[in-house]
Amino acid sequence: MWEDEKTRELARNACPPWNTKEIWEYYEWRRALVSRCEPNAAYLTLVEIGSYFDYFWLITQNVDGLHTRAGSKQVLELHGNMWGGRCPRDGAIVDLPQTPLACLPPYHSCGTALRPHVVQFGEALDSATLNAAITTALTASASAELFLVIGTSAVVLPARELSIIALKKGTTVIEVNRKQLGIYDLNLITM
């Protein structure tokens, strides 16, 4: 498919500052797809679970914004959000909720072309978001409650580390995963 080929091409060739028309054409394709989707029962269930607790944070690797659209309130998006752009010059984050965009690439008010507010292939996670996620994992551990790992193969770093932090601190960790092994593969964990 064109889209798959485009993805591979981007993976091979994209480089900083990731604010080209080509990158945005790819993201506009993704944004249009997501705009036609609705959060499924899994998203809505997490909203309901969150309503039972005073302290509930949702840490996700998804970039489609569907958790927020479903109604989850406190969401940490480790890989960013495709409904925003970020200015490579000054770091400003701009909401871009409409698709299609009027101009590709979109521009920041400072005159610099924006990049998608999404972690790109080979790029490090935003340190502030990652630190917030680690703090959340530690806080949950300090109060000895529950850490749920849902719908991930739990092999992607550094997100996997969050569940291991919680596990090592003695928090109850429940993994819901179609695969038999995930973070509970003891080869991955030194207790």
Ligand SMILES: [Zn+2]
């Ligand atoms: Zn700017």
